[in-house]
Amino acid sequence: GAVVSQHPSRVICKSGTSVKxxxxxxxxxxxxxxxxxxxxxxxxxxxxxxxxxxxxxxEQGVEKDKFLINHASLTLSTxxxxxxxxxxxxxxxxxxxxxxxxxxxxxxxGQGTRLTVV
Amino acid sequence: SQQGEEDPQAxxxxxxxxxxxxxxxKTSINNLQWYRQNSGRGLVHLILIRSNEREKHxxxxxxxxxxxxxxxxxxxxxSRAADTASYFCATESRGSTLGRLYFGRGTQLTVWx
Numbered sequence: 001g002a003v004v005s006q007h008p009s010r011v012i013c014k015s016g017t018s019v020k021x022x023x024x025x026x027x028x029x030x031x032x033x034x035x036x037x038x039x040x041x042x043x044x045x046x047x048x049x050x051x052x053x054x055x056x057x058x059e060q061g062v063e064k065d066k067f068l069i070n071h072a073s074l075t076l077s078t079x080x081x082x083x084x085x086x087x088x089x090x091x092x093x094x095x096x097x098x099x100x101x102x103x104x105x106x107x108x109x110g111q112g113t114r115l116t117v118v
Numbered sequence: 119s120q121q122g123e124e125d126p127q128a129x130x131x132x133x134x135x136x137x138x139x140x141x142x143x144k145t146s147i148n149n150l151q152w153y154r155q156n157s158g159r160g161l162v163h164l165i166l167i168r169s170n171e172r173e174k175h176x177x178x179x180x181x182x183x184x185x186x187x188x189x190x191x192x193x194x195x196x197s198r199a200a201d202t203a204s205y206f207c208a209t210e211s212r213g214s215t216l217g218r219l220y221f222g223r224g225t226q227l228t229v230w231x
Contacts, residue, residue, distance in 0.1 A: 043221045044161075044206070044208075049218055097216060097217030104148060104166065110160060112160045
């Protein structure tokens with residue numbers, strides 16, 4: 001089945017630094033990928049839709065200058081948390097969908113990245 | 119932006135019992151999907167039900183969908199301790215980008231041996 005790989009799985013960084021998270025679709029092309037954020041014991045909140053070759057579409061309330069998204073190829077999207085602060089600590093998960101598979105097929109999720117900002 | 123609500127928020131049962139979780143949503147949908155998440159891990163896709171379907175089975179899982187009530191249920195039959203996890207419903211809205219999902223709050227299921 002289709003696989004989405006997310007890296008790193010865990011990262012600890014100092015306040016003020018930037019962190020890049022990668023999301024790769026391994027055996028299918030994904031013109032669109034999605035980034036979610038999850039706080040402990042809470043649900044997944046959609047942050048943005050990453051579009052290959054164009055700007056990402058951000059959900060209301062998500063700072064696009066804080067969370068930079070780049071989707072430079074059909075198999076890779078990156079999320080960069082810029083000038084990270086402790087409140088950015090969270091679990092970030094990406095998903096991708098095989099756009100060639102038609103309507104009503106599942107999205108595939110990465111393993112998630114646990115970001116801790118100290 | 120989350121549009122789903124789930125109940126119960128937590129469910130605790132004994133092995134062998136059935137577990138039922140409910141999900142409600144707000145908009146018209148293409149499909150509704152159920153996912154499982156073990157603590158601190160990624161999501162595992164369980165089942166997808168289309169808007170024109172009413173019931174779907176997969177192994178010990180049974181999902182129902184009532185579009186008139188904008189609700190769905192997930193039944194796990196003959197539960198096992200290994201079923202302990204968080205379960206989320208997610209909807210793909212009609213007219214939205216394919217794969218763009220809105221998640222419910224989730225149900226934390228604990229199955230005691």
